[in-house]
Amino acid sequence: MKVGIIGKPGSGKSTLFHTLTRGHEQVSHTKEPVHGVVVVPDPRFDYLVELYHPKKVTPGTIDFVDDVARIGGEHGREFSDEAMGELRATDAMALIINAFEPETADPAAVRTEAVSFLEEIALRDLMLIENRLERMAKQSRSPQSGQALQIEKGALEKLKKSLEAGERFADISLDESEKRAVAGFQLLTAKPLVVAVNVAEGEVAEADEKYSQARSYLDGLGIAAFCLSADLERQVAELDEADQADFLVELGITEPVRDKLIRAIYSSCHLVTFFTVGEKEVHAWPIPRASTALEAADSIHSDLARGFIRAEVISYGDVHAHGGWDEAKAAGRMRLVGKEHVIEDGDCLYIRFKV
Ligand SMILES: Nc1nc2c(ncn2[C@@H]2O[C@H](COP(=O)(O)OP(=O)(O)OP(=O)(O)O)[C@@H](O)[C@H]2O)c(=O)[nH]1
Ligand SMILES: [Mg+2]
Structure with missing residues (x-):
């Protein structure tokens, strides 16, 4: 899943990008534009890993691309063909709007932009x-x-x-x-769009209120919008994990921007997550909401879809409540479903197939 960060020159794209990717390996500076792969935070996934201590873990990830349309920096506002190609290849766009300077900190201007x-x-x-x-x-x-x-x-x-x-x-x-x-x-x-309103440090606590009309206007267009201070979040992201939470509370920030943005992206892209679990691997699989068991099988491997017999499904809540897949199955919480069964967010799956 690839998300392009886009916005006017100096709007805070790189600051946001570094905040998102800090502490996450795989930032590539060799390619232009810069890519950074970020793990999707999910306490359910963390619990399953803790439970199984698997040999391999595969969480959901998002590949963020800084200044994907290359209208920042020395590029000016050119929107080159190459950059357009890169932008078209993304799954979603995150537009960051400068509202941190006195002359840009204006709800009407944010809406206009x-x-x-x-x-x-x-x-x-x-x-x-x-x-x-x-x-x-x-x-x-x-x-x-x-x-x-x-x-x-x-x-x-x-x-x-x-x-x-x-x-x-x-x-x-x-x-x-x-x-x-x-x-x-x-x-x-046709691409899902999330708008990040980049406000000044001192405004962050009241920002949601100040920009509520602009946000609900965008919400009406199906665009998730939220406020942040990219610079402040960058400073927080530089702290030790342990200190981050306290600092955020002090600043009146309820959730780090990475979590907020990823949630907004999943929701704009209508994505849910199913899991495959076991000692070998715990894997989080994003799929479009209302996908069927057959589509879920296909997203794992086309062989699983071709030879699909049935899917064993246990909800995450049941796995959690019973302390494991086998335990939940023993308690009768497993359902055997066919191809057309609709997958719910958090379902744990085991595909029975034959090729
Ligand atoms: N006060 C304040 N300054 C910010 C904030 N976010 C970014 N800036 C500053 O704005 C300037 C531009 O930020 P960048 O993150 O480089 O912006 P950019 O969109 O990547 O810029 P280009 O790549 O040149 O288009 C930097 O000096 C940042 O420190 C913010 O939330 N508050
Ligand atoms: Mg930049």
């Missing part, structure tokens, strides 16, 4: 769609223009009309075949 970002990405998508439609117009004169092309064309025309009218991608109704036909374009308007 978020709106103009939405307009900008809509414009980018429209350019892409129009290009494709033009090329298709030429192609469709050739005899091999098939049904797939017609579906794609119809979907693109619908998107064009709706985006031009200022509609949000999420509100545009596309059927499954249309969605598949346009998925390859990696439209920016």
Whole structure:
């Protein structure tokens, strides 16, 4: 899962990035832009690891990309083709807005900046769609223009009309075949977006209140928005783990930004987590909400989906309450389910399969 950090020059992208990735290995500076892999904090996962002491642990991770559109630093506001490609390849975007200077600490300005970002990405998508439609117009004169092309064309025309009218991608109704036909374009308007309002150190305790209208406006558009002080969080992240919690309480911060942001990303991407557990490995698997047991099996390995027989399911709550998978199973908490069974957040799974 790849999340691109984006925002105007000097808005605090790198400060946020370093706060998120501090203490987490695998920050790569050799590639431009800079990537950092962050473990998704999950007390359920920690408990399962504690329980099984497995040989291998695989928590959920997010690959954060600093300044993914490369509009910061010496790049200015160019939005190069290469950077656009990188941005399109992300699964979600985190937009950081500068509200830490006297002249930017203004709810109306924050809202305006978020709106103009939405307009900008809509414009980018429209350019892409129009290009494709033009090329298709030429192609469709050739005899091999098939049904797939017609579906794609119809979907693109619908998107064009709706985006031009200022509609949000999420509100545009596309059927499954249309969605598949346009998925390859990696439209920016189709990506989940989280907005981080970067406020001054002294404002952090009252910030949620001050920006509540801007946040609820964005919330109405399906965009999670929260306030933080990137600089303050960076200072906290530099402290020993043990001191961090106390310091946050003192500052009136209820949750470190890493946890807040990751939660917002999971929720915007409609992700839930299922687990596979045992002495060999404890593994957290993110999947789209309402996925079936078959889809869960497929996310582990296509063989498991191909040879799927049944899935054994025990909820995390039951594993926790009984102190282990075997114990919960012995207490009758295991359910044997078929392909269509919908996976709930926290389910522990064992897939029975035969290939
Ligand atoms: N007071 C204050 N300053 C901040 C905060 N966040 C960032 N800054 C400062 O703003 C400046 C720019 O921060 P960066 O994190 O480098 O911003 P950036 O978006 O990565 O900048 P570019 O990569 O140049 O676009 C630095 O001097 C930071 O110390 C904040 O929460 N409060
Ligand atoms: Mg930077």
